[in-house]
Amino acid sequence: MKNVILIAALATLASTSAIAVGTTGLDKSVALADGQTVHIFADGKMGMEGRYGQPVFMPAGATMKAADGRAITMVGNETARVGALLRIAP
Ligand SMILES: [Cu+2]
Secondary structure, three states, rough: HHHHHHHHHHHHHHHHHHHHHHHOEEEEEEOOOOOOOEEEEOOEEEEEOOOOEEOOOOOOEEEEEEEEOOEOOOOOOOOOHHHHHHHOOO
């Protein structure tokens, strides 16, 4: 009985930390030609990270050039989410 409770407690702990890791909602990050990075979240909105690892303002609708030459149009301007992301995974 004691082991069953311990296993249940460990399973709860594991799922709680999995939720914590997943809260950033980050889908992917794309390097830009100018050295900045655009972070694309699961809901399609984007946020900018500057060359020095800081959140950067970029208005929605602005066009960016990816390092591979693709053009990406800014959707949203998620500076706060990028700030949270950089604090979690510096
Ligand atoms: Cu941008």
